[in-house]
Amino acid sequence: MLVFLIIALLVIIFLLSGCRVVPQNNEGLIETLGKYSKTVKAGLVFIIPVIQKMRRVSLAMFPAEISKYSIITKDNAEITTSLTLNYLVTDSYKYFYNNTDSVKSMVELIRGHLRDIIGRMDLNDALGSTSSINTQLADAIGDLTDVYGIRVVRVNIDELLPSAEIQRAMDKQLTADREKIAAIEKAEGEAKNIELTTKAKNDALIATAKAKAAAVKTEADAEAYRINQLQASLATASDGYFKNQSLDSFNKLAEGPNNLIVTSKDDMTNLAAIPTTAKIWHKATKDSD
Known part of the structure; x- marks a missing residue:
């Protein structure tokens, strides 16, 4: 009986030593006498002790x-x-x-x-x-x-x-590029300022010229209007008006210090009556005395 128990115990130990557990997300590689025999999935696996060996491989990331x-x-x-x-x-x-x-x-x-x-x-x-x-x-x-x-x-x-050397070179290049861009932007700003200033001056000159032109036109329109009105008035005036104006003019000339008398061509025939009139005037003056 004792021998039987010993043998049974040895068998149980032998069987238990051949039990292997393959965890989840793993695989087992079974080798028999050092040679690959099969691949087993997760779970309980039995191998022959001493003769077989299992290598576990994880399938996790x-x-x-x-x-x-x-x-x-x-x-x-x-x-x-x-x-x-x-x-x-x-x-x-x-x-x-x-x-x-x-x-x-x-x-x-x-x-x-x-x-x-x-x-x-x-x-x-x-x-x-x-x-x-x-x-x-x-x-x-x-x-x-x-x-x-x-x-x-x-x-x-x-x-x-x-590399450090290239990084330093790149930093220098970047600085140079930034300075170049800043210089270009400054130059463009100055050019734009000059352009705007010049445009403002030109606009002012144009506005002044337009104002002067408008003033001249207004003055010319006023003079034309005055002349048109005068011509219209003269066109409707009678001959007596013109003769009256002529007599006023002769009177003003006669009152002056000059002996020159200006008359029109049409009145030249009336000059002969001046001496006769003078004689009649002198005779009438004597008779009255």
Whole structure:
């Protein structure tokens, strides 16, 4: 009886030592005498102790960082970059048996493709195209990591930094560009000010000239109106009015110190009556005495 109990206990221990538990989101790789035999899913698994062994592989997503390293651009500028990515195991057999370090191989693959992408770009294009580089990198490594049993879910460039010397040169260039823009804006402002001042002066001269022209026109219109009114009045005047005006004029001339008398051509025939009238006047004066 004691021997039977010992044998039964040994059998139970043997069976229990062959029990393995594969956690959720994991897979187990069963090796028999060091050779892969099968892949088991999550749950309770029994293996033959001593003869078989199980290696557990997690299928969960892992974050990874690719530390800073240097890349040379197309125009021979040195920049430093760092990346973060997320990956997961899609084939536990490939992940464990096809490469001694699948994660390291994946990282080197990503480094190489990123060097290739940025190496075909100028510095300015690379610094301003982080989103485009991310897309190109994701497309480039999409199927290549399958050989390692890994799928990269997300890759992101955290930073692209030029070297210290290039950064100083860029700062100087930026300062020069800002000073140039400020000088251009100042010159444009001064030119605009001169333009506005000149326009204001020209507008003032034009306004003054228009005012003078309007004044001259108004004065000319008034003179024309006066002449028209005078002509209209003269056109309706009688001959007696003109003769009366002539007599007034002769009287004013006679009262002057000159002996010159101005008369019209039509009145020249009446000059002969002046001596006769004078004789009659003198005779009448004597008879009255």
